[in-house]
Each structure stands twice: as C-alpha cells, then as structure tokens.
Amino acid sequence: MAKLFLYNTLTRKKEEFEPINADQVGLYTCGPTVYNYAHIGNLRTYIFEDILKRVLIYNGFKVKHVMNITDVGHLTGDRDMGEDKIETGAAREGKSAWDIAEFYTQAFKQDIDHLNILAPDIWCKATDTIPEQIALVRTLEEKGYTYKTSDGIYFDTSKVKDYAKLSNQNIQALQEGARVEKNPEKKNPTDFALWKFSPKNVKRQMEWDSFWGLGFPGWHVECSAMSMKFLAKNLDIHCGGADHVDVHHTNEIAQSEAATGKKFFNFWMHGAFLNIQGGKKMAKSEENFLTLEHTFLKKGLHPLVYRFATFQTHYRKPMEYSEESVQAAQKGFQHLQNQIRELKSYQSHAPGSIDPANRGKFLDAINDDLNMPRAMAVVQEMLKSGGSESDKLTTVLDFDRILGLDLDKVDKTEILPEEIQQLVDARHKARQEKNWAVSDRLREKIEARGYVVQDTRDGMKVFKS
Ligand code: AMP
Ligand code: ZN
Numbered sequence: 340m341a342k343l344f345l346y347n348t349l350t351r352k353k354e355e356f357e358p359i360n361a362d363q364v365g366l367y368t369c370g371p372t373v374y375n376y377a378h379i380g381n382l383r384t385y386i387f388e389d390i391l392k393r394v395l396i397y398n399g400f401k402v403k404h405v406m407n408i409t410d411v412g413h414l415t416g417d418r419d420m421g422e423d424k425i426e427t428g429a430a431r432e433g434k435s436a437w438d439i440a441e442f443y444t445q446a447f448k449q450d451i452d453h454l455n456i457l458a459p460d461i462w463c464k465a466t467d468t469i470p471e472q473i474a475l476v477r478t479l480e481e482k483g484y485t486y487k488t489s490d491g492i493y494f495d496t497s498k499v500k501d502y503a504k505l506s507n508q509n510i511q512a513l514q515e516g517a518r519v520e521k522n523p524e525k526k527n528p529t530d531f532a533l534w535k536f537s538p539k540n541v542k543r544q545m546e547w548d549s550f551w552g553l554g555f556p557g558w559h560v561e562c563s564a565m566s567m568k569f570l571a572k573n574l575d576i577h578c579g580g581a582d583h584v585d586v587h588h589t590n591e592i593a594q595s596e597a598a599t600g601k602k603f604f605n606f607w608m609h610g611a612f613l614n615i616q617g618g619k620k621m622a623k624s625e626e627n628f629l630t631l632e633h634t635f636l637k638k639g640l641h642p643l644v645y646r647f648a649t650f651q652t653h654y655r656k657p658m659e660y661s662e663e664s665v666q667a668a669q670k671g672f673q674h675l676q677n678q679i680r681e682l683k684s685y686q687s688h689a690p691g692s693i694d695p696a697n698r699g700k701f702l703d704a705i706n707d708d709l710n711m712p713r714a715m716a717v718v719q720e721m722l723k724s725g726g727s728e729s730d731k732l733t734t735v736l737d738f739d740r741i742l743g744l745d746l747d748k749v750d751k752t753e754i755l756p757e758e759i760q761q762l763v764d765a766r767h768k769a770r771q772e773k774n775w776a777v778s779d780r781l782r783e784k785i786e787a788r789g790y791v792v793q794d795t796r797d798g799m800k801v802f803k804s
Contacts, residue, residue, distance in 0.1 A: 343398050343706045345391075345576075346655060348584060348607040349505055353708050356395075356606065358575050364400045365573025366392060367566045367604070368459070369583060372409040373443035374428030377450050378628035379645060379660065380613035380621035384580040386646055387610040387654040387709070389456040391578065393741045394705050405569045406459040408447075410440035410466050411545045412535070413558040415624070418586060419491075419532040420522065423555070426544060436544040440464075450631050453642040455743035461569050465561040466545065472556040472564045473549050476533040478598045480550075488524035491535040492551055497527050499593045505607060506585045531590050532557035559590040563603070567595065577604040581611050582620075611657045621660070629660065637798035639755070639763045640669065643744055647672040650711040650742070669760065672744070678722050679749045682732040691729030693737050697721040701738055714741070755801060759790055763801055766792075770799070 343356045358364045368388045371377050377385075395402050415421030428443075429436040444464075451458065465472075476492060479485050484499075485492050496502045503510050510529065537546045537553040546553050566574060579588060588607060595603035612620045621628050635642045648668030652658040697717065704713035718738055722731060739746040755763060766781035782792045785801065793800040 341398065341702050341706055343394065344708055345606060345608060346708045347605075348609050349605075351507070354606070356576075358400065359573060359605065362401065363573050364395055364402045365566075365570035365575045366395070366402055366404045367562070367570060367574075367577045368404065368406050369562055369577075369579035369587065370406040370408050370462075371443070371447045372413045372424055372623075373440045373447065374424040375443060375623050376630045376632070377447050378621050378623060378630055379634060380628065381580070381623075382450060382454060382631060382645070383613040383649050383658065384578075384610040385451055385456050386454060386649050388578050389451075389454075389743065390654070390705075390709050390711060390741065391576070391608065392457060393743065394709055397702075397705070397741055403461075403570065403573060404457075404459040405461045405463065405565060407561055407565050408440070408444050408462060408464045409558065409561065410444070410464050411436075412465060412556050412561065418528075419535075419557065423543075423545075429544065440466075453631060453636070454646050455643065455745065457743075463565050463569065465556070468561060468564050468568060469547050469556065471568050472560045473534075473547075475560060475564050475567075475594070475598055476556070477550060479533060479594060482597065484594075484597045485533060486526065487551070488522075489536075490524075491532045491554065491557070493525060493530045494533050494590070494594055494597075495526055496529040496531070496593060499597055502529065502589065502593055505589050505592055508585055508589075529589075531559060531586075533560055533594070559587055559594065562587070563591050563595040563598075566604070567599075574602075574604045576606040576608060578608045578610070581609045584609055610654045614657055614659050616659060616661055618657075618659070632798075634665070638767050639760075639799050639801050640665070641672075644669045644672050647675075647744060650715050653712055654709055670757070673756070675718075675722075675744070675746075676749050679732070679735065679746050682722075682728050682735070683749065685728035689729060691727060691731070691733035694721070694726065694730050694734045697724075697734055698737065701741075705741055714738075718742075755790075759785060759788060759801065762788075763799065767799060 344353045345356045346353050368385070371381060392402055392404055411423065411425055413424045415424055415427065425436045425440055429439045432439060434442070448458075476485070479494065480492065484495055486495055487493075534549060534551055534556055535554050536551065537543045537555070543555065546555055566577065577588070592603050615621055631642055631645065635645055644665065645668070648664060649658065651668065700717045701714055704710045704717055707713070718735060721734060736747055762781055762785050766778050766785070769777040769781060785792050791802045
C-alpha cells in the first residue's frame with residue numbers, strides 16, 4: 340500500500356498516517372453552526388475535508404465519518420461571551436430556535452450536495468446528545484477540573500499542564516491580555532464554559548435540567564461528547580478550519596484528555612481561510628459573506644466550478660476569492676470537460692484500463708498531504724500526453740473518485756461557453772435592476788444561440804436546447 344502523509348497540526352509536521360485500528364478510520368469534522376447560511380469560506384473547509392475522506396477511501400481505508408450540527412451553545416464570542424447564536428438568529432428572523440436550526444441545517448445539506456461533498460455516515464445534532472454532554476461535565480467536576488461562577492460551570496485550564504500543545508500559543512501573552520477580558524469571575528483567561536446557566540429573568544427556548552439547574556452546554560463540549568460516543572476506539576483524525584485551533588479544538592483536547600486520561604485524536608488537520616480581497620477572512624458575523632446560492636447558482640454558474648476553484652490552492656494556504664478567480668476556474672473546468680468530451684467521442688467499444696504510471700503520479704500528489712494543485716497538474720499532463728484515448732478516459736474517471744467533478748456525466752453538467760455566460764451575467768444584472776426590456780432582449784440572444792432559458796424560483800437556469 341502507498342504511504343499517505345498528512346500534516347498534523349499537533350506535531351507541526353507531515354506524518355505518515357496509520358490508523359489506530361486497521362479495520363476502520365474514525366474521521367470527525369466539526370460541522371456548521373446553523374443560525375445562517377454557510378458561506379463559501381465554510382464550504383472551502385468542507386471541500387478540503389471531503390478530499391481527505393476520498394483520499395483515505397482511495398488508499399483502501401474504510402472510513403467512519405461523523406459530523407455534528409451545532410444547534411445550541413455557540414455564543415457570539417468564541418470565548419463564552421455574548422449571546423447564543425441560534426437564539427439570536429431566531430429573534431432576527433421571528434422564528435423559533437428549533438425552526439432556525441432545522442432550516443439552516445437543510446440549507447447546509449443542500450450546499451454540500453451541490454458540491455459533491457460525500458455526506459457523513461453519522462450526522463448528529465448537539466441537542467441530541469445533551470445527556471452525554473452533561474455526563475462529561477459531571478466527570479470533569481468529579482475529577483476536580485471545574486469551578487462555578489455566577490453564569491456557569493467553567494473548566495480550569497491551569498489544571499492541565501499542556502493546555503497550549505495544539506496551538507502553541509503563548510499563554511503568558513494571553514494572561515497579560517487578560518486586562519481586556521470581560522468576565523472577571525474566570526480564574527484564567529483561557530478558561531471556558533462547560534455548562535451555562537439559563538438567565539434568571541429570560542426564558543430560553545433551548546434549555547435542559549442538569550446537576551447544576553436549568554441551562555445549556557458550552558459549545559466545545561458537544562464535539563468531545565459526540566466523537567467519544569460515535570468513534571470511541573477510532574479517534575484517528577479530527578478536522579476543522581484554522582480558526583478552530585486556538586480555542587475550540589484546544590479546549591476539546593483539554594477537557595477530553597482530562598476526563599479520560601487518554602490521548603484524544605492522533606491527527607488534527609486544519610484548512611486555511613478563504614479571504615475576500617484585501618486578505619480579510621470571510622465570516623458569518625460580518626454579514627457580508629457570499630453564499631453558494633448567490634455567487635454561483637443564482638448566476639447560472641455550476642456549483643462544481645467552486646469545487647474546481649478550490650483545487651488551485653493547497654488547503655493549508657489562504658485562498659483569495661475574486662470574480663476573476665471564479666472566471667478562471669470556470670474556464671479551466673470547461674476546458675477539462677471539453678477534454679473529456681473529446682475522449683468520449685473517440686471511445687471504442689474496447690474498455691480502457693487505468694494507466695499505472697499516471698496513477699502512481701496522481702497518488703504521490705494526493706498522498707503528499709492532499710496536494711491538489713499537483714494532482715491537477717498530473718491530470719493535465721496525462722490528458723495532453725500520447726496514448727490510448729480509452730485508457731486516458733478510464734484513468735481520469737478513476738481520478739474523479741477524488742476530484743468529485745462528475746466527469747462521468749460530462750454532458751449533463753455542461754459549463755456554458757464564455758459568450759453565453761456573459762449574456763447570462765448581463766441578463767442576471769438586468770433582472771436585478773428590474774430592466775425587463777433588456778432582460779427580454781438578452782433572453783432572445785441566448786436562445787438564438789441554441790440555449791433554453793428558464794426563470795425558476797431558484798434563479799435563472801440555462802441549458803443547451
Ligand atoms: P461555523 O459554521 O462558523 O461553525 O464554521 C464551519 C466551518 O467553517 C469551521 O470548520 C470553520 O473553521 C470554517 N470556517 C469559518 N470561516 C472560514 C473561512 N473564511 N474560510 C475557511 N473556513 C472557514
Ligand atoms: Zn467542533
């Protein structure tokens with residue numbers, strides 16, 4: 340079996356991946372906080388995790404993948420200050436907290452489906468594991484790791500000696516920065532809430548009874564409780580975006596290892612940010628984020644163009660979003676589709692076979708810490724090389740087990756030619772400006788070039804007639 344190397348945030352180096360148990364790899368990916376749509380930055384992280392999962396499967400591992408849905412307990416500040424994001428979202432939209440969580444969970448599932456992200460084997464809502472979370476906090480309390488303040492039960496981070504081992508952050512500097520800390524009852528600035536009490540004067544929509552009275556779990560507790568529940572003896576790989584290193588994952592490790600006395604996950608992997616121009620991180624809290632719906636679907640762009648676009652940058656490097664980068668990805672994806680179409684047109688009745696030399700190069704690239712830019716270069720090299728068309732087609736369709744670009748269905752996921760796309764963009768703009776006369780004229784132009792235009796509830800759809 341080929342060797343698979345993955346960068347482990349915990350050890351700060353690429354390491355050969357070996358599962359704890361040969362029969363199954365446990366993969367835990369931190370899921371969405373469902374108070375708003377996922378933005379394309381969040382989705383970049385889920386695409387990286389999907390590539391990881393596909394690479395594990397391609398290497399012959401059997402993967403058990405768990406993803407949580409954070410539907411309670413994530414406060415507007417990651418360090419336990421502020422409001423519960425779900426209850427705030429509910430107030431904003433005049434719906435119940437439960438309805439908000441359900442609505443955005445479905446929206447998220449639709450997004451990942453559009454991007455060909457393989458669904459986890461187990462989806463789990465935070466609100467479905469409250470007893471397990473209470474039990475974990477109770478264990479920590481019994482072992483002497485907790486203390487009580489006026490608003491909750493907190494984890495005392497000074498009781499674990501290697502608290503900063505994941506992030507390597509300077510705890511001394513954090514202590515000094517504590518002067519701006521808004522919670523004077525915390526013993527250390529890095530301490531975090533395990534259980535929050537419901538406020539006395541406000542009735543929360545989501546609250547549960549516990550050893551400590553009515554309240555709700557702190558955000559980090561759910562991922563520890565769920566991974567231990569579902570992956571028990573397969574704590575192999577735990578992932579998320581780079582923003583999870585300093586707080587969320589550091590706290591998960593601290594509380595889990597304190598509770599069990601055992602190592603919590605061997606590999607920690609983190610995807611770098613998608614930034615908007617100027618290097619600013621795309622964030623839900625900024626309210627200026629881009630969704631898949633608005634950036635791709637509503638404009639008649641195929642969502643897999645975004646998946647393709649993310650392959651141009653290694654997952655540990657920041658990626659900048661711009662209209663130009665989308666246009667370049669669209670051209671690149673269209674070119675790839677045309678190459679496949681051409682290979683299909685040559686296809687004889689004899690089925691091709693996977694070319695071992697190119698497969699080896701492709702495997703070397705993906706097994707080198709998921710090097711997708713290199714893997715895409717191998718794809719192009721192979722397609723441009725001599726050799727039998729049917730072998731090339733069979734080989735590239737095998738690579739598509741990783742790429743997930745629906746290359747086998749190339750005719751159904753057609754990318755529009757540049758000229759048509761420009762007309763579609765102009766018509767989209769005209770419709771936004773309610774300029775119906777221009778919109779109608781553009782429709783006629785698109786149709787005159789052999790395409791069908793449909794205005795649906797989900798935006799404009801354009802197909803070859
Ligand atoms: P959330 O729904 O906010 O809990 O985030 C879901 C996932 O997206 C987490 O793994 C985050 O670390 C990740 N994430 C958040 N912002 C970005 C961004 N701008 N680029 C890439 N990943 C992000
Ligand atoms: Zn998590």
